[in-house]
Amino acid sequence: MSDRKTPTIDLGRRVFLKSLLTGSALFLVDSLTKGPVVAISRTANAAQAAIATSRYPRFQAQYAPGMGFPQSVASGDPTPTGAMLWTRVDPRVSPGLTTDKVDPGLVQWMQDPASSPNEDVIEAIRQGRFVQFEISEQADFSHIVLSGFAPIYQDYDHIVKVDVDGRLQPQTTYYYRFITRSGHVSRTGRFRTLPTAGAPVRSVRFGYVSCADYTNGYYNAYRMLAEEELDFVIHLGDYVYESVGDPQYQNPLPDRQIHLPGGKSKAFTLADYRTLYQTYRSDPDLQRLHERHAMIAIWDDHEFANDTYFPAVAPDDSPESDPSRRLTANRVWFEYMPARVTFDETQSFDRSIRIYRSFSWGDLAEFVLTDQRLYRSAHPCGEKELGERYLSPGCPRMNDPDQTMLGEEQKAWFLDRMKSTAALWKIWANEVQYTPLKLFGQYLNLDAWDGYAGERREVTEALKKAGVRNWITITGDLHTFEANLIHTDYDNASDEQAVGVELMVGSVTSSNLKEMLKQTIHGSISGSNPLPLSAVKQMIADVYGPVSSLSEGIMDEVIRRLSELITMQNPWIKRFDSTTHGYAVMELTRDKATWRAYAVSSIQSRDARKSLLFECEIPRDQARLDFSHG
Missing domain, CATH: 3.60.21.70 (Alkaline phosphatase D (PhoD))
Structure with missing residues (x-):
């Protein structure tokens, strides 16, 4: 990863974000089965993650589904454990982040698993430059299996791309949606994960x-x-x-x-x-x-x-x-x-x-x-x-x-x-x-x-x-x-x-x-x-x-x-x-x-x-x- 440039993020008062790994989309995941947990690294312990997550706001829907998301939602390239999730946020809802590169194939973690989340990340989320995404096996989202925050990419026409590969179960139907800091919520999307590679399957x-x-x-x-x-x-x-x-x-x-x-x-x-x-x-x-x-x-x-x-x-x-x-x-x-x-x-x-x-x-x-x-x-x-x-x-x-x-x-x-x-x-x-x-x-x-x-x-x-x-x-x-x-x-x-x-x-x-x-x-x-x-x-x-x-x-x-x-x-x-x-x-x-x-x-x-x-x-x-x- 060291050959990739570190993206710059324009926060107005804050110009850069030191602790992003090189690459692209910041991806902050939490598993709500045990309460909110930000995935700072694959080895971060639950206590550190819970402390970190408590500093993030939770976005709540306040508008009718679809307002603020003029192109609705989409999913693609499913795998046995995930898919690519996509939306576009109306720039009047959020200006998003200015970055020089998007790489949706990579999940980004905080650089130091032992440290607290960077203040610039927290500030960007509080400013609404990120969207919150939620994934559930129920269409009414009564039980969230995966959620987190992903940036709105201003320089890429205010799109959001989130790769959840590696985090879900095979051959399962999931529902997903996006929520902005201002309370705009997308319509609900649906996708089905693939069977495990090589597993015996009767039909498709x-x-x-x-x-x-x-x-x-x-x-x-x-x-x-x-x-x-x-x-x-x-x-x-x-x-x-x-x-x-x-x-x-x-x-x-x-x-x-x-x-x-x-x-x-x-x-x-x-x-x-x-x-x-x-x-x-x-x-x-x-x-x-x-x-x-x-x-x-x-x-x-x-x-x-x-x-x-x-x-x-x-x-x-x-x-x-x-x-x-x-x-x-x-x-x-x-x-x-x-x-x-x-x-x-x-x-x-x-x-x-x-x-x-x-x-x-x-x-x-x-x-x-x-x-x-x-x-x-x-x-x-x-x-x-x-x-x-x-x-x-x-x-x-x-x-x-x-x-x-x-x-x-x-x-x-x-x-x-x-x-x-x-x-x-x-x-x-x-x-x-x-x-x-x-x-x-x-x-x-x-x-x-x-x-x-x-x-x-x-x-x-x-x-x-x-x-x-x-x-x-x-x-x-x-x-x-x-x-x-x-x-x-x-x-x-x-x-x-x-x-x-x-x-x-x-x-x-x-x-x-x-x-x-x-x-x-x-x-x-x-x-x-x-x-x-x-x-x-x-x-x-x-x-x-x-x-x-x-x-x-x-x-x-x-x-x-x-x-x-x-x-x-x-x-x-x-x-x-x-x-x-x-x-x-x-x-x-x-x-x-x-x-x-x-x-x-x-x-x-x-x-x-x-x-x-x-x-x-x-x-x-x-x-x-x-x-x-x-």
Whole structure:
């Protein structure tokens, strides 16, 4: 720890705090089973701790839940003994502390276990620059199992991040809340800890989502997912969109418009990106999802910019690298996501943060999450013309193993995790389509794994050679529901030769193929389109011929023909639906995996219903899709 800088804390009258250990968030914990006890060190005796704690105030709720916490609460990255807890405090409630670094992965203790708590810490708590957190197994907090104080980080947009890993019991449901010195209390959050690593487990049930353009519609899918009985939720990226819409050619819902401080239609500055997250997290349906379930999140491209690649290039905005903008996007993602990752702004953009990581659910499942944006190569065939990235005939570079999606370091880590885990099911949280997607001999999207086909084959063959079974890839990005078989050789593929399964979830709100078809007719455009409208127009012309007017019947016919052609020309794609929005739920047992894809009836109104779109089973030790619905 000695290589980390000691944070400075601005208390107005007091400028520094001598006794903080190097690192980040001060974390003062007390176990109320024996009365308040501040954890000064792991070896501090109860008498010393009790004396110290008596000098701290206890914060009492005086306002209605939620006031002073405009983004509510969230939990994430659960472990067998804890989770990351998150909130943001309205700066009008407390100015918070000024510090130069936050490291939520570390619990901070007083430096000298034999001494009394530092007066500056006590003063900061009394001034309300900390929040009190409480954790209970009861929703009414009638018995508190863990509580304490954590700082409000002024320089990190007044967020609070508390890691309680190591302090709770496995496979237990907990409730948590935050209280300020002024008596503002957050709404209650809930999360469930994981089973002990390697412990025998019978089942796990989780949901996953992707692609949620705030301006494009209401988050009905989030609300419905929140009501599911789940152990946790995985977010596959595009949690926010850097594009907020230009009213000259877009028409966001009247109450879903976002105006960025920078005055542009895309986020570029720290204030811009923070405005995105503040606005998205103000949505009641997204808040409900975070309050009900722990979230394990990765990013895709729109948390920074569309179709981004190394070194911090946003090809739709500029061909030049923009490391400052990328570093800003990294920082704000770190600020707002309840993820057990660290951020170091003194490092280069690609070393400032590492979001790839894994989680174990007992002996039943290993969840491996990758980052497919920060390290990836540029698109293989170029950027200038439409056919170089979308509806492309391809080029030799795409088959070169050095054309990398993961980067060498991450790829080695990924293969090691997938091959070495003893868990029965291996679930890969993967951002972009893994299996090929072609139409009339052209690749629809070389921003997906088709543009990195050499590395795709290398990865697939390595897992096959290692004898990895029960491998399921969960995917987002294309705003489409798909169920696909994974092969090593797609030119000579038969169902019996499949080595894995890919299950893609449609978008929460971002434009799907049916909506893009409407845009081509009406001359509008959305910032959340997965493909350029010019590519969609070409696809329509190839499938149906010129379309100058639109009726529901014609649109349905075009979509039906297109879907049939895609499944016919890509025989590993067993289901394809790009007409709706929704979420997916997966249940893993000792015998099978069950996947259910749910559609929502509308994103233009909050009055929506859900329906089952697809349901299938993947038998244990077989790369096979058995459909019972859809």
